[in-house]
Amino acid sequence: MSTTTAAAAAKMTSTTAVAISLVLSSCVVANAFRQKKQFYPSVVYICKSNPSMAIMYMQALVAVYLIGKLTGKLFFGSLRPAESERLIEKAWYAVTETCLAFTIFKDDLSPKFVALFTLLLFLKCFHWLAEDRVDYMERTPVISYIFHLRIWLLLVILTLGDVYFVHDAYTTTMAKGPSVQLVFGFEYALLITLAANAAFKYVLHAVDVHSDTFWESKAVLLLYLEFFIGLCKAVMYVVFLIIMVRTYTIPLFAFRPMYHTLRNFKKVFQDLVLSRRAIHNMNTLYPDATLQDLQAIENVCIICREDMTAAAAKKLPCNHIFHTSCLRSWFQRHQTCPTCRLDILRPTPLTTQNSNVPRPITPTPGRTAQETPSTEAAASSSATDNSRGPSTSNPTHVSSNQAGSSGSSYYNQTPLQYQFRPYTFQQRSTSVDEINGNNSENSNNGIPESNNMNESWIAFMNAAGIGGGIGPSSLFNDMPQTSTNLPSTNIPQIPLNLPFVGGIAIQPPNIPPNLDTLSDEELRLMEQNTRQGCLARIKYITDIKCMLDAAVVMMNQYSSACLMAGLDSTDSTFNSETKTSDTTENDEQLETRPPSNISSETDSSTGSGVTSSSSGSEDQLIQEETEQQRIIRLKRLEKFGSNST
Amino acid sequence: MAGSALRRLMAEYKQLTLNPPEGIIAGPTTEENYFEWEALITGPEGTCFEGGVFPAKLIFPSDYPLSPPKMSFTCDMFHPNIYSDGRVCISILHAPGDDPMGYESSNERWSPVQSVEKILLSVISMLAEPNDESGANVDAAKMWREDREGFNKVAETLVRKTLGIPTSK
Numbered sequence: 001m002s003t004t005t006a007a008a009a010a011k012m013t014s015t016t017a018v019a020i021s022l023v024l025s026s027c028v029v030a031n032a033f034r035q036k037k038q039f040y041p042s043v044v045y046i047c048k049s050n051p052s053m054a055i056m057y058m059q060a061l062v063a064v065y066l067i068g069k070l071t072g073k074l075f076f077g078s079l080r081p082a083e084s085e086r087l088i089e090k091a092w093y094a095v096t097e098t099c100l101a102f103t104i105f106k107d108d109l110s111p112k113f114v115a116l117f118t119l120l121l122f123l124k125c126f127h128w129l130a131e132d133r134v135d136y137m138e139r140t141p142v143i144s145y146i147f148h149l150r151i152w153l154l155l156v157i158l159t160l161g162d163v164y165f166v167h168d169a170y171t172t173t174m175a176k177g178p179s180v181q182l183v184f185g186f187e188y189a190l191l192i193t194l195a196a197n198a199a200f201k202y203v204l205h206a207v208d209v210h211s212d213t214f215w216e217s218k219a220v221l222l223l224y225l226e227f228f229i230g231l232c233k234a235v236m237y238v239v240f241l242i243i244m245v246r247t248y249t250i251p252l253f254a255f256r257p258m259y260h261t262l263r264n265f266k267k268v269f270q271d272l273v274l275s276r277r278a279i280h281n282m283n284t285l286y287p288d289a290t291l292q293d294l295q296a297i298e299n300v301c302i303i304c305r306e307d308m309t310a311a312a313a314k315k316l317p318c319n320h321i322f323h324t325s326c327l328r329s330w331f332q333r334h335q336t337c338p339t340c341r342l343d344i345l346r347p348t349p350l351t352t353q354n355s356n357v358p359r360p361i362t363p364t365p366g367r368t369a370q371e372t373p374s375t376e377a378a379a380s381s382s383a384t385d386n387s388r389g390p391s392t393s394n395p396t397h398v399s400s401n402q403a404g405s406s407g408s409s410y411y412n413q414t415p416l417q418y419q420f421r422p423y424t425f426q427q428r429s430t431s432v433d434e435i436n437g438n439n440s441e442n443s444n445n446g447i448p449e450s451n452n453m454n455e456s457w458i459a460f461m462n463a464a465g466i467g468g469g470i471g472p473s474s475l476f477n478d479m480p481q482t483s484t485n486l487p488s489t490n491i492p493q494i495p496l497n498l499p500f501v502g503g504i505a506i507q508p509p510n511i512p513p514n515l516d517t518l519s520d521e522e523l524r525l526m527e528q529n530t531r532q533g534c535l536a537r538i539k540y541i542t543d544i545k546c547m548l549d550a551a552v553v554m555m556n557q558y559s560s561a562c563l564m565a566g567l568d569s570t571d572s573t574f575n576s577e578t579k580t581s582d583t584t585e586n587d588e589q590l591e592t593r594p595p596s597n598i599s600s601e602t603d604s605s606t607g608s609g610v611t612s613s614s615s616g617s618e619d620q621l622i623q624e625e626t627e628q629q630r631i632i633r634l635k636r637l638e639k640f641g642s643n644s645t
Numbered sequence: 646m647a648g649s650a651l652r653r654l655m656a657e658y659k660q661l662t663l664n665p666p667e668g669i670i671a672g673p674t675t676e677e678n679y680f681e682w683e684a685l686i687t688g689p690e691g692t693c694f695e696g697g698v699f700p701a702k703l704i705f706p707s708d709y710p711l712s713p714p715k716m717s718f719t720c721d722m723f724h725p726n727i728y729s730d731g732r733v734c735i736s737i738l739h740a741p742g743d744d745p746m747g748y749e750s751s752n753e754r755w756s757p758v759q760s761v762e763k764i765l766l767s768v769i770s771m772l773a774e775p776n777d778e779s780g781a782n783v784d785a786a787k788m789w790r791e792d793r794e795g796f797n798k799v800a801e802t803l804v805r806k807t808l809g810i811p812t813s814k
Contacts, residue, residue: 080678082704138648138707139680208648303710303757304649305656329649330757333711334741338756341741 018062025059028052057111064118068125075154076129083132090128093256094121100253105180113180120187123161127194130154134198137205148206155199162192178247186240190233197229219329227272230265237261271332278331278344282314282324289313289321301326303338317520318342564636650709654679657761669765671703680705682714684765688804689773693797697804701733701768703761713738713755716764720807723799725775725786734781737767 032042032052046052072079079087098117102109133151137143169185204222208215237258244251293315294308301308303326315321320339322330327338335344526536658679661671671684682703688694700719706712716738717731726734736753777786788796805811 082681135707139651139705140677142677205648304653305660306652326649326757329708330711334756336741336756338758341756 014065018066021055021059021062024055028055060115061118064122068122071126072129075126075150076133077150079129080136083129083136086132087125087128091121091125094124097253097256101183101251104248104251104253105183108180116180116184120184123158123191124187126154126158127191127198130158131194131198131201134202134205137202137209143209151202155195155202159192159195159199162188162195166192178243182243182247183251186236189236193229193232193236197225200225216325216328219325219332223268223272223275223332227265227268230261230268233261234265274335274345275328275332278335279328281344282316282327282331286314286316289315293321297321303327303330316342316344648707650705650707651679653710654705661762666762666766668769669762671761671765674702680707680709682761684716684761686765686769686772689769692773693800694772694804697800697807699772699807701731703764710757710759713740713759714761714764716768721803723785723796723803724772724782725777725789726771726779726781727785728781732781733768733771734779735767735771735776737764 028046029042032045036042036045046056076083098121101117105113130151133147137147165188166185169181169188172181173179173185201222204218204225208218237254240254241251241258244254288311289308294313299307301313301321301323303322306323308321308323312324313321314324314327316327316337318337318340320337322338330338331344336342337344526533654673658672661669668687668689669684671682673679674681674683682705684701684703686699686701688697688699699722701716702719703714703716705714716733718727718733719731722731728734737755737759739754741754741756775786775789777789780786785796788799
């Protein structure tokens with residue numbers, strides 16, 4: 001109500017002002033005619049008399065105002081309150097800057113000069129209004145044909161006018177040297193960019209309005225448009241500043257808009273770069289949402305409040321799901337998750353469901369996960385357990401939910417049948433994993449547990465120097481084939497009794513964490529100076545030390561084996577497998593295995609020995625060492641120990 | 646197709662009409678322009694603004710919901726977080742990045758998951774519990790801190806004013 005009354009009051013005052021001006025000027029004209037009786041002398045009289053001229057200037061201003069009103073009505077209809085507010089605000093700035101410009105060109109100050117500036121201001125107002133109107137296209141559901149016609153006409157007229165004035169300024173400056181025309185040329189050139197901006201935006205909006213589907217790339221195009229217009233303006237301001245400083249003085253009046261332009265340009269540039277990065281991340285790193293994901297969040301994109309389809313939705317590392325197009329527009333402003341404000345630009349190496357690398361061991365100490373006894377159990381647990389996200393195909397994560405299974409059973413199910421009974425597999429999982437886990441199960445996530453374990457073991461073996469060059473398949477799955485293809489006479493049995501050195505059981509080292517696959521969150525946790533971060537770092541270092549120790553032990557064993565082979569070439573004890581094992585039924589294999597000779601034993605101490613031994617364990621999973629053989633072997637070891645020392 | 650901002654505003658309008666939250670009425674001023682809304686907010690119970698019905702207007706940017714709307718009360722208000730011209734100063738209405746008062750953490754700022762409903766509910770809770778560190782209206786903040794009774798009296802006058810009841814002597 002107050003606004004309408006204010007508007008009405010403003011209208012009243014402007015009407016009275018117009019009326020007073022009209023009355024005054026008609027009085028002046030009437031007075032002149034009464035005194036001079038004829039047209040020409042009366043015009044001369046008015047021009048000579050200062051008060052009359054003042055009134056006539058006033059009248060001219062009023063006339064401009066009225067013409068402005070009229071053309072405004074013609075091109076825009078009635079102005080919306082927001083539009084007139086913006087117009088008045090901008091007009092005030094423009095008037096102030098014009099006054100500043102007068103100070104530089106005070107020598108040129110003449111009615112013509114003022115008139116030119118008034119015209120400039122007048123045209124500026126129309127450019128601003130055209131911009132507002134084009135922006136308004138996005139806001140209103142109803143756009144009439146008259147609207148299109150008006151915008152078209154207006155933009156064409158404005159552009160033509162701008163080009164004419166720029167041309168005019170250019171020719172004048174070239175002909176007569178630098179003058180105030182320099183400023184006009186520059187201002188009109190700026191207005192051309194404004195008009196171009198409005199025209200391009202208009203085209204984009206018009207295409208968008210007429211298309212039936214959502215136009216995804218519009219936001220990107222708008223950002224690019226803004227960037228190029230900003231670039232043009234920034235270049236123009238810099239050039240203008242240089243020219244002005246060289247010919248006149250520092251153009252104070254251009255500083256405010258120049259500052260704004262440069263700041264805007266910087267922001268647009270940053271937005272462009274950052275959003276490109278974020279969008280690239282989104283397109284390459286983040287998985288499309290699956291149907292289950294969508295059902296879990298009722299299928300609504302919280303940015304646009306519309307339904308999502310699996311193809312058009314992306315899942316961020318924080319498991320929040322949005323339309324790809326909505327995310328793209330949001331990333332142009334801020335590169336964060338709209339819901340939880342997770343920074344998208346922090347590189348998050350998301351390993352998706354089909355990764356073959358061992359999972360990162362994540363730095364939250366104090367969590368002991370225990371493996372499920374069988375592949376079937378693990379598979380069923382992963383099927384029933386909804387807490388598996390795509391990024392959590394960590395076998396141990398699943399098993400962490402399975403309480404009660406003993407750690408040794410994990411090793412019992414692996415073909416190698418190691419006897420690390422006291423050792424429970426240490427799994428540390430972060431809260432990130434837990435969060436991820438709360439999402440619904442990914443359909444592609446059907447990796448059997450044992451495979452992952454095997455992979456972990458291979459990683460361990462590789463790192464410990466045992467299984468160099470042996471892939472998972474040859475080591476665990478395809479072992480029978482490999483072994484039977486090789487002449488068994490030449491294959492020695494390398495002792496794989498890592499945990500038993502001289503009969504003493506040592507703990508095997510932890511599976512080495514693959515630091516590449518650490519997520520953002522985990523890395524940040526590691527970097528912290530908190531107790532937790534320190535502990536995690538120390539843990540990694542001790543892990544490495546442990547692995548190095550293991551490697552040393554292995555090397556000692558190999559060298560001892562080699563030496564022993566040199567000592568006793570007919571020795572066949574190494575052929576029998578090394579494990580003390582509770583499983584039996586391997587006597588026959590032991591018998592069928594011929595004694596190995598020295599050369600093969602030394603040759604194969606690097607890699608093939610492992611293959612054969614593990615292949616043996618695939619054939620007959622466990623080989624029992626007879627008491628006698630064990631005693632012999634221990635003696636050998638002792639002998640070697642005394643020799644080497 | 647209409648712009649995403651328009652569709653989102655229409656969706657929100659529909660939602661607010663179908664399931665209006667308690668104490669809030671909001672909708673576009675005219676059907677032709679969905680980017681200017683009017684809202685009526687009832688003063689929260691048990692506070693000095695209880696019983697009042699405060700009109701406000703919301704102006705949405707054309708890139709809503711990427712940018713926050715502007716909200717201002719169209720009636721007289723006296724509150725630490727409301728400027729004397731009616732503009733509301735709460736963090737949910739500020740885009741991340743700009744911080745006019747320099748005290749807001751970015752996780753209470755605007756994000757596209759916010760909505761008109763959440764804004765209005767935040768304003769209601771702001772009416773109930775002013776943040777006297779904000780200082781949009783320093784006089785009100787000072788009075789709220791030091792002269793709670795006086796503040797309550799002013800609030801009561803405002804409530805009566807919005808209801809058209811003459812102030813009691």
